[in-house]
Amino acid sequence: MEPNRDQQPSSGPSLWPIGFALGVACVLVGLIVGWPVVAVGGAIAIVAGALWVRDASSSHTVPIEVEPETRAARDAARARANAAAPEEVPVADESDRYPRSVFLEGATLGIGVLIGGVITVPVLGFMVAPAFVNQHPKSVDLGPIDAFPENQYTIATFLRNPTQGEVSRRTAFVRNNGVVDGKPSFTIISNRCAHLGCPVQPSGPIFEARKKVEKTALGQQVTIIPTQPAGFGCPCHGGQYDTEGNRTAGPPVRALDRYDFNIVNGRLVLLGGYSVAFVDGEGAAAQIHRYKLSDPGQHVDGIESLLYPFQPPR
Amino acid sequence: MATTQPKKQSSRLTQVANYPLDWLEERSGLVGGIKYFLFRKVPGDISWYHTLGSATLTAFLVQAITGVILAMYYKPDPDSAYESIQRITNDLTLGWLVRGMHRWGASVFIILMFFHMARVFLFGAYRYPRELNWIIGVLILATGMFEGFTGYLLPWDQTAYWASVVGININGTGPFVGPFLTSFLRSGSEIGPDTLSRFYALHMLAIPGALFALIGLHLYLVIRLGVAPNPWTQRGAGEERVEVPPRAGLTQPRPRGRVK
Numbered sequence: 001m002e003p004n005r006d007q008q009p010s011s012g013p014s015l016w017p018i019g020f021a022l023g024v025a026c027v028l029v030g031l032i033v034g035w036p037v038v039a040v041g042g043a044i045a046i047v048a049g050a051l052w053v054r055d056a057s058s059s060h061t062v063p064i065e066v067e068p069e070t071r072a073a074r075d076a077a078r079a080r081a082n083a084a085a086p087e088e089v090p091v092a093d094e095s096d097r098y099p100r101s102v103f104l105e106g107a108t109l110g111i112g113v114l115i116g117g118v119i120t121v122p123v124l125g126f127m128v129a130p131a132f133v134n135q136h137p138k139s140v141d142l143g144p145i146d147a148f149p150e151n152q153y154t155i156a157t158f159l160r161n162p163t164q165g166e167v168s169r170r171t172a173f174v175r176n177n178g179v180v181d182g183k184p185s186f187t188i189i190s191n192r193c194a195h196l197g198c199p200v201q202p203s204g205p206i207f208e209a210r211k212k213v214e215k216t217a218l219g220q221q222v223t224i225i226p227t228q229p230a231g232f233g234c235p236c237h238g239g240q241y242d243t244e245g246n247r248t249a250g251p252p253v254r255a256l257d258r259y260d261f262n263i264v265n266g267r268l269v270l271l272g273g274y275s276v277a278f279v280d281g282e283g284a285a286a287q288i289h290r291y292k293l294s295d296p297g298q299h300v301d302g303i304e305s306l307l308y309p310f311q312p313p314r
Numbered sequence: 315m316a317t318t319q320p321k322k323q324s325s326r327l328t329q330v331a332n333y334p335l336d337w338l339e340e341r342s343g344l345v346g347g348i349k350y351f352l353f354r355k356v357p358g359d360i361s362w363y364h365t366l367g368s369a370t371l372t373a374f375l376v377q378a379i380t381g382v383i384l385a386m387y388y389k390p391d392p393d394s395a396y397e398s399i400q401r402i403t404n405d406l407t408l409g410w411l412v413r414g415m416h417r418w419g420a421s422v423f424i425i426l427m428f429f430h431m432a433r434v435f436l437f438g439a440y441r442y443p444r445e446l447n448w449i450i451g452v453l454i455l456a457t458g459m460f461e462g463f464t465g466y467l468l469p470w471d472q473t474a475y476w477a478s479v480v481g482i483n484i485n486g487t488g489p490f491v492g493p494f495l496t497s498f499l500r501s502g503s504e505i506g507p508d509t510l511s512r513f514y515a516l517h518m519l520a521i522p523g524a525l526f527a528l529i530g531l532h533l534y535l536v537i538r539l540g541v542a543p544n545p546w547t548q549r550g551a552g553e554e555r556v557e558v559p560p561r562a563g564l565t566q567p568r569p570r571g572r573v574k
Contacts, residue, residue: 128498135503164506167392195485198476236480293484293503295496307489314503 014055016076019048028121032129059171074099135314136236139262142222143214145184148268151283153202153229153243158222158270172259172270173197173232174224177284183263183286189245190257192272198236200256202229232256244279251298253277258288272314277301291298350537357543364541366430371529373423374458380416381518388468390514392507395470420462425453425515439542447535454528455520468509477515479505516549 009266026041140158148154153175161168170191177185191199207226232241233250240249245256255278260271275294280287291300292311299305339345356364387406389398402409431451434440440448467478483503486496501508 036377129507130441131497131501132494135497137503160504161506165393167507170504196480237475292386295493296483297487298492308493311489311493312497312503 014052016048016055020045020052028125031125032133051137067251116290121264122200129240137272137314140204140222141216141264142174142265142268142270143216143224145176145263146168146266147212147224148174148212149226152176153227155202155225155227156222157214159220160221162217165311171229172200173229174268175283180284186261186268187244187283187286188259188261188270190259191232192257192296193239193249194235194252194256194275194296195234195237195239197232199233200234202227202239202241203231203233203240204229218311243275244282246278253297253304254301257293258290269300275300334535343560354540356541357547359544359547361544362434366426366433367536369533370423370426370430371533373419373426373526374529376415376419378421378522380412380419381522383412384416385518388514390468390511392470392510395468395510399469399471420465424458424462426457431455437542438482441542444535444542445540447532450528450532451536454525454532457525459567460518461521461525464513466519467510467513470515475505478509 003056023041023043027038028041030037030039030041042111044252051211108266124204138161140160142156142158153173155171156174157169157171159166159168160170173187173189173191175187175189177187179185191201193200205228207228210226212224214224229243232245234250234252235241238250239247239252241252241256242248245254245258247255255276257273257275260274262269262271275291277289277291277300279289289301293314294300294308298308301307335345343501385404387398387402387409390393394523399413402413404410434448434451463481467474476549480497482496485499486492488495497503499509499512500506
């Protein structure tokens with residue numbers, strides 16, 4: 001049986017559903033960003049939802065406009081009736097203005113959407129959210145400062161995240177710049193090419209014979225191999241860098257990324273990384289133009305950096 | 315009497331043979347549906363070029379079947395993925411064959427999609443009323459490429475790893491959404507064990523599901539709208555085949571000299 005569509009009410013347009021949706025979206029964003037945002041979103045959703053309900057329930061009591069082509073005859077009859085007895089007609093029409101079939105149709109669809117949303121939203125959230133939360137880098141013990149000869153680059157490989165195992169093994173080029181103003185100075189350059197992320201190699205001899213293995217924690221070790229590079233080069237697409245990580249040739253869009261570090265009890269500890277547009281000067285005196293860590297291929301300065309205004313939290 | 319007896323017997327024999335089909339047809343209408351799908355009318359002058367679509371479909375089905383079987387032996391874990399591929403290739407009976415079919419079939423699938431696309435383009439078969447099917451076809455192409463991208467990481471050797479690093483970072487250069495795309499694909503800010511299992515899940519569950527749905531839509535529209543006639547056809551729709559002398563033009567050598 002077709003529901004009787006002639007009686008379908010056309011309630012006036014209301015903006016509150018949009019406010020309600022914005023509130024729900026705010027709650028979902030808040031689940032990732034933080035609890036205050038959840039509270040704000042919840043408040044918006046409750047207020048907009050209440051106003052929506054009030055709007056929807058009040059709209060059925062006011063007389064509604066009807067499409068003239070389907071009900072021209074009835075309108076004419078109503079107009080005549082209104083002219084005769086204005087009070088009687090709305091009461092007579094009240095019962096069939098919102099028929100049961102239309103209500104059930106809407107309720108079925110609405111409950112279906114609600115159940116679908118309740119199931120889908122958390123599941124999709126589980127697909128997406130873990131990639132964006134708790135991405136803070138762990139600090140890595142690279143061994144005693146003495147393991148790094150002064151004014152020489154070494155290739156240090158280490159586990160960035162020991163719980164993940166060998167898949168998290170990363171490489172950095174570490175140079176001990178000696179002690180400056182009573183503080184040890186290090187240059188720690190990531191081997192991740194700023195073009196598309198291939199591993200850059202030192203352009204120069206690698207002294208395998210002087211390789212050292214430092215035990216840093218239970219089952220973890222850092223290998224340190226001295227090298228004498230004239231620069232760094234990427235095997236994938238030929239990006240070239242100087243010893244400070246500045247791009248000298250090829251497709252990279254910026255200098256090589258660097259790592260922050262700390263000295264704890266005479267040991268070199270690797271912290272989070274950051275991106276570098278370019279470096280003026282050398283060694284301990286270098287002026288590093290540093291930016292938030294970005295993925296390879298993304299500009300951090302200049303007009304092209306406007307293409308990447310937002311970075312996921314890490 | 316003697317003449318009617320064998321005829322009656324044979325008709326009873328066909329009845330017995332047809333009984334299961336009739337049983338099925340009466341309850342589901344499936345036999346009629348399959349007949350409608352297989353024996354629909356096509357233009358009289360279609361050629362081998364029109365088989366490229368079903369060739370692509372066959373390549374996809376080969377990928378689906380070999381992929382399911384490979385998944386019975388493959389282990390999507392950074393510590394054992396490479397070894398499990400080596401075991402499939404070198405130790406397991408016929409593993410080299412099925413992996414080879416899947417590995418080379420992937421290229422066949424993509425190449426056939428492009429050939430099919432070229433045929434549709436050059437024959438003008440994308441025009442009204444088939445524009446929507448062209449759009450769905452482009453979506454199938456993009457989904458198929460994504461399938462290739464996610465599948466390439468799974469052997470977990472140096473080529474696979476670094477090609478995927480580069481591929482993920484190419485996604486990262488996309489304006490505005492790039493940095494978020496990379497984090498989504500890597501399942502974090504660095505490549506880790508979740509990257510491999512994420513690519514595996516996308517490669518063998520999510521994208522094939524989308525491909526099956528899109529191919530179903532594509533076929534539905536092919537059946538609903540029919541096969542497009544050749545652009546040079548002289549024959550009206552539904553006309554019976556009439557032998558006509560070959561026409562000079564695209565497929566026949568043009569007669570030398572001026573023809574009056």
